[in-house]
């Protein structure tokens with residue numbers, strides 16, 4: 377008999393001392409000249425920012441490798457404290473909690489071989505996480521990229537990061553449409 | 567201003583029963599069974615504005631980045647992480663337990679060398695979190711955070727104390743059954759899972775809209791660990807077994823040595 381999946385449950389409000397880690401959003405090595413910033417806010421269906429969402433990011437290395445590397449939560453064996461990535465291996469993984477104003481930001485390197493960074497969203501009140509993607513406009517043509525091209529323009533726009541200049545991109549996430557702003561497109565991988 | 571009618575357990579319980587009946591009827595009518603909760607589950611009030619109303623976009627792309635996933639290693643955990651009773655100078659209060667099991671993919675294959683993270687309230691039902699205002703004592707010898715890597719059989723094991731039930735503000739007199747939060751990674755990011763493990767026979771199950779958000783009886787029962795006497799250690803700790811199966815597509819390729 378094939379094993380039956382374990383159901384999801386909400387991450388709840390109290391993960392803050394367990395899951396986020398120091399440097400969780402610093403996926404790019406410190407001072408790397410190619411580093412980009414992706415930042416934004418997470419909103420609910422009333423248009424209010426969500427202060428207790430947790431976002432995870434996964435992407436290929438700039439050279440295209442999807443093998444990842446250990447060490448995202450590299451620890452000091454003496455104190456147990458997180459001492460951060462070595463800066464030599466690109467782990468491809470990031471994790472940040474939103475702040476009291478619903479903001480998050482990560483610093484990373486542009487992915488190789490795919491024009492997007494994958495995002496997994498958790499929040500109090502969200503009983504099952506959601507996947508979406510940050511498409512970087514400089515890496516993709518929305519008219520030909522299969523997923524983007526399949527969506528109506530308003531929906532498509534929710535997956536496209538907005539360049540703000542200075543290698544900063546804005547990417548807001550709306551868990552539910554608020555009547556004015558479009559709900560983010562979320563993905564199902566089966 | 568008219569005084570608000572209190573949102574009682576009775577009202578929430580009626581909504582829970584309704585959702586369960588609606589699900590049973592849907593299955594009878596030929597809808598597929600659901601392993602995961604419906605994101606718009608109104609008895610859990612915080613879900614109302616925090617779930618998408620548009621259908622998810624199904625993606626069947628063999629080149630999707632989500633079919634690979636982050637990896638972790640020995641530098642990401644320390645020896646004390648899997649024993650939540652030894653992270654401070656003294657011993658925490660409460661019933662010492664061991665929780666162990668296997669992490670498997672839907673194909674039944676073990677998930678090897680992957681990160682398992684847990685967090686929980688102390689024996690009194692209080693989290694070491696600033697926003698937890700439940701007037702139960704903090705335990706200076708218990709933080710309630712653990713991590714480990716699965717072994718070659720996909721096994722994880724934690725030593726901890728049994729967490730207490732705690733109140734929350736979903737409705738009047740709302741209490742969560744005792745639970746341990748789990749975070750799991752598979753070989754693919756698409757297999758990611760965050761869930762909660764419960765203890766057998768807890769009288770609060772039927773009252774709890776979070777647990778009941780899983781409307782399929784068989785699926786919900788998979789959130790409950792089994793007491794396993796063989797895992798109990800004489801004059802030391804009680805043992806619970808809980809296997810975890812990740813849904814979502816596993817990685818189509820696995821690197822040597824992973």
Ligand SMILES: [Fe+2]
Pocket residue numbers: 388390687742745747
């Ligand atoms: Fe909890």
